Amino acid sequence: MKTAAVPIRLIVGLGNPGSEYEQTRHNAGQDLVEQLASALSASLSSTPKFFGLSTLARTANTDIRLLVPTTFMNRSGQAVATLSRFYKIAPEQILVVHDELDLQPGVARLKVGGGHGGHNGLRDIISALGNNKNFTRLRIGIGHPGHASAVAGYVLKRAAAEDREKISFAIDESLRIVDDLVSGDWDKATRQLHSNTK
Secondary structure, three states, X not given: OOOOOOOOOEEEEOOOOOHHHOOOHHHHHHHHHHHHHHHOOOOOEEEHHHOEEEEEEEEOOEEEEEEEEOOOHHHHHHHHHHHXXXXXXXXXXXXXXXXXXXXXXXXXXXXXXXXXXXXHHHHHHHHHOOOOOOOEEXXXXXXXXXXXXXXXXXXXXXXXXXXXXXXXXXXXXXXXXXXXXXXXXXXXXXXXXXXXXX
């Protein structure tokens, strides 16, 4: 179980690169980190050695790294592992923000550890970190299309207006708990997020 002794030092937003994937369901994690960078007056810039867009930001009186991998989703681990090793950031200090089929739009949940649940980005990160699953996940609900065969097309499309509004709400509520996560106040962050996004 995560405790207040493990503050977050790296926040990763998962998505696919390219204009055709902008604001698609699968890019919910990337959308959140881009909004966070803007809110913190930090500029994500191309960092080829980290296979993504990255920046140093400051919040809760702490410096944190923000990362958006620019590999495709199923190679996200390359960016996460490279940057975290370079800056000596332990898996327990990493927050990965990603879309979640098993949660409805408007819902966001924090989770520590566990499997990849079929999410290709998480699968690759776990592998790249040496099968270490002990990073924190911030799961942004996008809903499920109803059948496994429809998932691939579903996640790569933009949500309908009503769902888009709900996903934006979940992202906004998630941004409100970043300072608590960076400070290591896991209980407060979880309580606030889980009560506000039901």
